[in-house]
Amino acid sequence: MNTRIDKEGLLSQLSVDIQKINDIRKRIGAITPNPFIMLLIIIACIVAEVFLLKTEFINIENFVWLVIFTVFGVFAFIESYKRKKLEPVRQMVNKLRAKMMHLINEDFDYIVDEYIKEDVFASSGLINKSGNKYSGSNLVKGKLGNTKFMMSHIKYEDEHGSGKSHHYELIFDGFFLVAEFNKNFKGRTVVLKDIAENFFGDVIGSWLQKNNLLNDRLVKLENPVFEKKFVVYSNDQIEARYLLSPLIMEKLVDLDEKYNSISISFIDNKLFAVLPSIDEFTLEIPYEELIEDENVWFSFQNMNNLVETISAIINELGLNNKLWADDIIESTASVQSEDFTKEISQ
Amino acid sequence: MFLIFLVLVIVAVVIIFSYNSLVYKQNQVKNSFSSIDVFLKKRYDLIPNLVSVVKAYMDYERSVLKEIVELRQKGMIDDISKSDKIDIDRNITRNIKDLWGVVENYPDLKANQQFLKLQAALNDIEDQISAARRAYNASVNEFNNATQMFPSNIAASIFGMKPERFFEAEQFTKEVPKI
Numbered sequence: 001m002n003t004r005i006d007k008e009g010l011l012s013q014l015s016v017d018i019q020k021i022n023d024i025r026k027r028i029g030a031i032t033p034n035p036f037i038m039l040l041i042i043i044a045c046i047v048a049e050v051f052l053l054k055t056e057f058i059n060i061e062n063f064v065w066l067v068i069f070t071v072f073g074v075f076a077f078i079e080s081y082k083r084k085k086l087e088p089v090r091q092m093v094n095k096l097r098a099k100m101m102h103l104i105n106e107d108f109d110y111i112v113d114e115y116i117k118e119d120v121f122a123s124s125g126l127i128n129k130s131g132n133k134y135s136g137s138n139l140v141k142g143k144l145g146n147t148k149f150m151m152s153h154i155k156y157e158d159e160h161g162s163g164k165s166h167h168y169e170l171i172f173d174g175f176f177l178v179a180e181f182n183k184n185f186k187g188r189t190v191v192l193k194d195i196a197e198n199f200f201g202d203v204i205g206s207w208l209q210k211n212n213l214l215n216d217r218l219v220k221l222e223n224p225v226f227e228k229k230f231v232v233y234s235n236d237q238i239e240a241r242y243l244l245s246p247l248i249m250e251k252l253v254d255l256d257e258k259y260n261s262i263s264i265s266f267i268d269n270k271l272f273a274v275l276p277s278i279d280e281f282t283l284e285i286p287y288e289e290l291i292e293d294e295n296v297w298f299s300f301q302n303m304n305n306l307v308e309t310i311s312a313i314i315n316e317l318g319l320n321n322k323l324w325a326d327d328i329i330e331s332t333a334s335v336q337s338e339d340f341t342k343e344i345s346q
Numbered sequence: 347m348f349l350i351f352l353v354l355v356i357v358a359v360v361i362i363f364s365y366n367s368l369v370y371k372q373n374q375v376k377n378s379f380s381s382i383d384v385f386l387k388k389r390y391d392l393i394p395n396l397v398s399v400v401k402a403y404m405d406y407e408r409s410v411l412k413e414i415v416e417l418r419q420k421g422m423i424d425d426i427s428k429s430d431k432i433d434i435d436r437n438i439t440r441n442i443k444d445l446w447g448v449v450e451n452y453p454d455l456k457a458n459q460q461f462l463k464l465q466a467a468l469n470d471i472e473d474q475i476s477a478a479r480r481a482y483n484a485s486v487n488e489f490n491n492a493t494q495m496f497p498s499n500i501a502a503s504i505f506g507m508k509p510e511r512f513f514e515a516e517q518f519t520k521e522v523p524k525i
Contacts, residue, residue: 237378241477241481242476
């Protein structure tokens, strides 16, 4: 990971790309019409619509709706026109961002428009609610030490109905990390933020957690600070403690304090983690106007923050330095236990 | 009369529930200890390989290896008590820790890939044993609380259920070798 690049160094390495993007942007020219022209377009549309409508439909209420729909329609058209016009610039900015990620770590791939699949997100066990709108962006993938990982921004929402029965809920908006363990484990362990105990107090909260039918069995751990922040569910009490050693619990408390909120799970030989969307992870570079050096530098610093977070989770939780004893027992099982006792007691 | 009958029924129900809860918790303690046994067995399986690799390098410090081997032999006996198993585990953990200290004086051994793998495996098993100990202690804690808290302490004293011993292990600070 290269975190030593300073602002001047970065901008000098990217100056050609930034210049190219800005040249194209200049060629496209103005994309937002003059407000006066927009007003004229709206009036013209309304007049045309009034003429086209049958006279019996025209009353005050219908006219108000017609004006509202026309204004929205014109704005939507202009927005889509702007997007189409700026698409080549957007593509080039995305390439620029991928290049910036390569400067941080050349082994990492960064694809702005891609994200981790919904079934992987659902299999993490970190979100108990179900929604119907899943979207994302900013996929970063690669290998850190021995550990393969993927991280992307995810937005998960639930929206249904219309009018008065319209329901909208933002279930999750943040970053989602999947990292492969270089070891095997059979169980399923989920570490969630402790809401029940903090909200209802120790006794009622603990009872609710113990009798939570949505999750596996509650695991009560020895670290009181960890227990105050997190609640752990697992289908294997020993494996949960193996994965959440005293050191890992301390690291998780630190990570939680650093990133405000973190939940993790260990399922199917993978570590899953969710982090909230914070300003320090804002990676976008505005491109409606000319690209500004300050925005490029801001995005680069945030990319660094994101990569450091991935690295902190992978390294702090020891994903790189674990081995499975079973494999070694098999690979080194060359000595019969009867022989060696004699040799050693000579 | 009805009141006395009602009180007796309530007392009987409380004792039955308390007894069932105690039995459930006691079984959890037993299950947790069986899991520790599985991991201890895994460690015993690795010790012959470790000794075989190490003895070639450590001519003058065989006493450490000898003690590990003897403890292993004692630990492998089927009908030893839970208390003895806890003591043997504690001693093996301490001896292996001592061995890692002695190995520092043998650069050739430290560079041996087979040894490094075994050391990593033993450290990993120690992590598993430690997790199993913690799970066992959590079960013991829950059971012991139940034997001391009202009203389950009444059922515990009627049925002769006594608090279990915690599995206190030596702190095993280890260095995971780079392989």
